[in-house]
Each structure stands twice: as structure tokens, then as C-alpha cells.
Amino acid sequence: MRILVTGATGYIGGRLVPRLLEQGHTVRCLVRTPSKLRDVPWAKHIEIVQGDVTDPESVQNAAQGIDVLYYLVHSLGTKGFDDLDRRAAETVADAAAHQNVQRIVYLGGLTPEGVSARDLSPHLRSRTEVGQIFLDSSVPTVVLNAAVIIGSGSASFEMLRYLTERLPAMVTPRWVRNRIQPIAVRDVLRYLVESAEIDSTVNRAFDIGGPDVLTYRDMMQRYARVAGLPRRFIVPVGVLSPTLSAQWVNVVTPVPRAIAIPLVQSLIHEVVCHEHDIAEYVPDLPEGLTPYDHAVELALRRIRDDAVETTWSWASTPGAPSDPLPSDPEWSGGSAYVDVRERVTKAHPQTLWRVIEGIGGENGWYSFPLAWSVRGWMDRVIGGAGLRRGRRDRDQIYVGEALDWWRVEEIEPGHLLRLRAEMRVPGRAWLELTVAPDPVGARYRQRAVFLPRGLAGHAYWIAIVPFHGIVFGGMVRNITRAAERAETGEPMVTATGLPLQSPIR
Structure with missing residues (x-):
């Protein structure tokens, strides 16, 4: 199968590409800066096309002869990111339709039940809108909606890890009591890979999550146990707004404020899967989905063994200069x-x-x-x-x-x-x-x-x-x-x- 991956220089995209290659697919990557893929181990096995998802011509060229298009791009932390993501999604959807692409696969965010779009965080609202743009297009689309992804190098996991390891006692916002259904990155990648084979008549969104439904406080306490740390003393209070919480995350963890704010804002509502229909098309493995504790253990082992494939920081920090050194x-x-x-x-x-x-x-x-x-x-x-x-x-x-x-x-x-x-x-x-x-x-x-x-x-x-x-x-x-x-x-x-x-x- 001929596959186009957008976002190959990101955390998920950089892990997805080698797994698609392992399945025997032919992979093309659309990237703004091809040199970013020059040194990755799988670079010589893919075709690299320079372009931008907001540029119709470059997307049209990249989508020629493609069967499945993976959309793994977002403008998190960029000013006006919702307009930018909307324009990019519309551009990609139009190009995919024009080039007769058979399927689009998009990784979005799990949304809380019973919450209107206007009450969602700007980040989740934008992710939902992008997914709907693809579902409303003429190209059959699979939208996979996930909450917190647990894996070495993910921004959500790094935020959890540093908060837990550095703060044996903490005063936290009340959203730490909200329920979350985290999912291991290995399960996310499996769903993404298998989505390429889903029948072309399927055009819908699926909730994906791990087997555990936990509060964020539970996630920190269980992380501490897996990491061999003493139990954390956590006191939730109602006076810390998402913005103030993000400022604290910015100081304590490696995740910068521009990324921490949308991540924290996405935690103010409970995010739990409403269905598990994806199992009809991608059956669960005999051992089931990865439990939270095991996902944390795997992530820590990769960090300890210095075997982290990709990290959230692969993408440039929002607001950072991007021009190369002039002559x-x-x-x-x-x-x-x-x-x-x-x-x-x-x-x-x-x-x-x-x-x-x-x-x-x-x-x-x-x-x-x-x-x-x-x-x-x-x-x-x-x-x-x-x-x-x-x-x-x-x-x-x-x-x-x-x-x-x-x-x-x-x-x-x-x-x-x-x-x-x-x-x-x-x-x-x-x-x-x-x-x-x-x-x-x-x-x-x-x-x-x-x-x-x-x-x-x-x-x-x-x-x-x-x-x-x-x-x-x-x-x-x-x-x-x-x-x-x-x-x-x-x-x-x-x-x-x-x-x-x-x-x-």
C-alpha cells in the first residue's frame, strides 16, 4: 500500500513510519524541512517530499498515487493555531479527494461527554473540528480520539513524570480528581497502523483508550509506585486556574508554557471513552490493551536504557526561530x-x-x-x-x-x-x-x-x-x-x- 505521512518529524509520526515500513508499505513523508529526517535510521527507506500542509500545490504533489494519508499535524502553541489547523485540514482534504486517496487516518483528542464545543478547551475544540473536516470530506476517514498518551518522550508523559518525581508534596488544581482514560503509545501506534486496512466504507470517529480509568491524582500515585518513589502527598484546591497550573508546569517540567497551557486546559473535563467500537475492525490482542502501570514501566525502561525513539521536542518550540544560519x-x-x-x-x-x-x-x-x-x-x-x-x-x-x-x-x-x-x-x-x-x-x-x-x-x-x-x-x-x-x-x-x-x- 502507498502511504503518505504528514507530521513525520513529530512524536507519533516519527514512530509510525518505521512500523508502516515493517508492514511492507511504501511510505512517502511530506515535511517542511527534509533535513530533519536526514539522520533517522529509516530515512533511506522512504520518499521525502518538501512542502507544507497549508500549501495546496505541495499537498497535491505529495498525494499523487497515494492510497492512505495519515494526518498527524497540529499547530499546538502557535498563535491562531485553530485557524491554521482548519486551513491545513481543508487543504489536505481537498488534495486527497482530488488525487483519489482511498482513506485518511487522523489522530485527534478524546472529548468529554455532554460538553458543547464552545465549552471545550481551544486545543480540543480545534482537534475535534479538524476531525470533522475530514469526516465531512468525500474521502473515507478514520478518526482515532485519544486522551493522555503514555510513552517515553510524549509531552503528556513528561509532564506527569516530572511533576511526580520532583514534588513529593504538592497543592494541585481540582482537575486532578477528574477521570482520564490514558492509553499506551504502543496501542496508539497499533491502531494507527491497522487503520490503513479498514474497509473503505467506514467513515467515522473511534474512541481509543487503555483498560484503566483513573484520576490524574491516581496516575501520579501509581507512577510513583512503579518508579519506586514514596507515596506523594497531593492536596487538590479550587483556586488554581488552568493558566496558573500551566505556569507551574512550565517551571517544574521540561514542557514549555506554550504547550503546557493547551495540555492542562484539556484536563479540566473528564475524558473517558464512550465506546470501544474500534475492536470490530482492529480486534484486541489476546493479552488485551496495555495496563497503565505496565505502560509506565515500559516508558521508564526506555528512558533508563536510553532507547527513546522520538520525543515531543522533535517539533520546534513554539515561538522559536526557525531560519537556518545565513551565509x-x-x-x-x-x-x-x-x-x-x-x-x-x-x-x-x-x-x-x-x-x-x-x-x-x-x-x-x-x-x-x-x-x-x-x-x-x-x-x-x-x-x-x-x-x-x-x-x-x-x-x-x-x-x-x-x-x-x-x-x-x-x-x-x-x-x-x-x-x-x-x-x-x-x-x-x-x-x-x-x-x-x-x-x-x-x-x-x-x-x-x-x-x-x-x-x-x-x-x-x-x-x-x-x-x-x-x-x-x-x-x-x-x-x-x-x-x-x-x-x-x-x-x-x-x-x-x-x-x-x-x-x-
Whole structure:
């Protein structure tokens, strides 16, 4: 079967594609930035088409010859996301009809029973509207509506995990008593894969959920038990609005405010499946659906084993700059600030590269950890990514994925790592780390580039210049020293003094 996947650079899409390939399907992916899929293990087995779901021409081209179209796109956290999602859904539905696509599969949100559309959260209202657009089109559609998805790397699971692990006692909003029917990501993916084979006469929405109906408070307590933590002390109160709750989530968890707000708003009503009709078309496995506790256990095992496939942070943080680093000639005239530092080390270039490739996350940034932490907290307070997104994998990084408050923009193995900043700054910023052979061993070059936006941008750079010697200078010294220690057989250590997790191979 010929399948088009939109949203392949997202959390669910990035997991769905390899499973479709395992089933023998031919897969094409429509993405705005093809380079984001360059390094994923399954990239060479798919066709990548550049385009945008709001652009009729690119969607028409991508849908040519397609049997099944998966729509896994949303504009969560983007200003005016409801209008954007509506326009995108209408564009895709029209293109699918024009190209005689046989089926559309859409993953939406589970809606509370008896609640009118106007009383839904903006996020759930938009997801429901998008599903209806597809159901009203001339293309048979399967809409799968899910509540909280439990899996390593999902935004909902990360919110639950960090709240539970970091707060042994908490005052919570009253919605923690609302019932929720969570579902394991493995079950969501199975339903998505099997939906491609559902008869073309079926055109309807299905509720999908796991076997457990729990309150959010129950979910936190059971998470604590599975994770081996003491029972949490949770006191619900009625004075915390969804917006205030989201602000707290923004501070305590890696999930930024722009994403936390719609997630929290979607929890103010009970979201429980009204039916399980999907079993008529995708029968339950003999062992049944994944229980909540087992789903948590599987997610924690993947995190512990460093085997997380995709994370919510694959998609760019809302409001973050997305333009690639411009070419040097365009900077002429003093429109950019650059900080360049070099150091020659006796370490072998490959050893130095391994240090660079392992930077960030638990390994830190090899320079004044307190300063980085304070800057990260400041970024979180104003709604930025902060430093807590960490790394998806301690050994590998891909172009397009998040690395703390950076986005990996380019990798030339053994030579170049370029990061684009997604912190909140009045301008755009990049950090380049490069390795080159040298008669002594290797030459490490570090270049920070900042393109200011307005007077505030120039003032920002001038204000932080006094700290560059400490922060950037420290990085140069500590990165090269870490490589030299590895050359002499000493354990490489991070900026925090801990052994480097990424081994030299």
C-alpha cells in the first residue's frame, strides 16, 4: 500500500513510519524541512517530499498515487493555531479527494461527554473540528480520539513524570480528581497502523483508550509506585486556574508554557471513552490493551536504557526561530556579532569529536554550570525551552532534534556540530563546534553567532559580552581537556564532574 505521512518529524509520526515500513508499505513523508529526517535510521527507506500542509500545490504533489494519508499535524502553541489547523485540514482534504486517496487516518483528542464545543478547551475544540473536516470530506476517514498518551518522550508523559518525581508534596488544581482514560503509545501506534486496512466504507470517529480509568491524582500515585518513589502527598484546591497550573508546569517540567497551557486546559473535563467500537475492525490482542502501570514501566525502561525513539521536542518550540544560519557575506556591514575561539589539543580528532557529540543533557556544557542553569531558569520563566529538554539519546544526535535549548541544525560527523538557539532572545543565535586535524593532534574551533533584532538585540549582546570569557572560554578549555584525559586513559568527566556517559568508540 502507498502511504503518505504528514507530521513525520513529530512524536507519533516519527514512530509510525518505521512500523508502516515493517508492514511492507511504501511510505512517502511530506515535511517542511527534509533535513530533519536526514539522520533517522529509516530515512533511506522512504520518499521525502518538501512542502507544507497549508500549501495546496505541495499537498497535491505529495498525494499523487497515494492510497492512505495519515494526518498527524497540529499547530499546538502557535498563535491562531485553530485557524491554521482548519486551513491545513481543508487543504489536505481537498488534495486527497482530488488525487483519489482511498482513506485518511487522523489522530485527534478524546472529548468529554455532554460538553458543547464552545465549552471545550481551544486545543480540543480545534482537534475535534479538524476531525470533522475530514469526516465531512468525500474521502473515507478514520478518526482515532485519544486522551493522555503514555510513552517515553510524549509531552503528556513528561509532564506527569516530572511533576511526580520532583514534588513529593504538592497543592494541585481540582482537575486532578477528574477521570482520564490514558492509553499506551504502543496501542496508539497499533491502531494507527491497522487503520490503513479498514474497509473503505467506514467513515467515522473511534474512541481509543487503555483498560484503566483513573484520576490524574491516581496516575501520579501509581507512577510513583512503579518508579519506586514514596507515596506523594497531593492536596487538590479550587483556586488554581488552568493558566496558573500551566505556569507551574512550565517551571517544574521540561514542557514549555506554550504547550503546557493547551495540555492542562484539556484536563479540566473528564475524558473517558464512550465506546470501544474500534475492536470490530482492529480486534484486541489476546493479552488485551496495555495496563497503565505496565505502560509506565515500559516508558521508564526506555528512558533508563536510553532507547527513546522520538520525543515531543522533535517539533520546534513554539515561538522559536526557525531560519537556518545565513551565509557569511550577508552579515557584512556589522549586522551580526561573532565570538570565535580556538584551541589546539594533543587529543586525536575523533576523540575530540566524541566529546562534542556527547555535549548537553546530563553531560552538561563544560562551562560554569551555575551560569547555564540560571540562564535556563530565566528562559523557562519567560516561556522558553530552558535547559531541561536534555538529549533524546546519550550516544547519537540527529539533525532537527532538540538538545537542551538548542536545535541541531547541521552535523558533519567528525567535523561540525551546528546548533540553533531556541531560548528567548531578542534575535537569532547559533553555536558552531568544529574539529580539524592538527600536527599536534586536533584543532577545536568554537563560533557563536548572534543576529540582533532591533535595539534590544544589540543591548542584549553588549550586556552578555563580559561573561563570554567565562562561558565560551571555559567551554574551549574544558572540552579540549576532556578529550585529552580520554587520550591518556583517564575517565572523561562532564562539566559537573561526573563520568561522561557517551563512551569513546
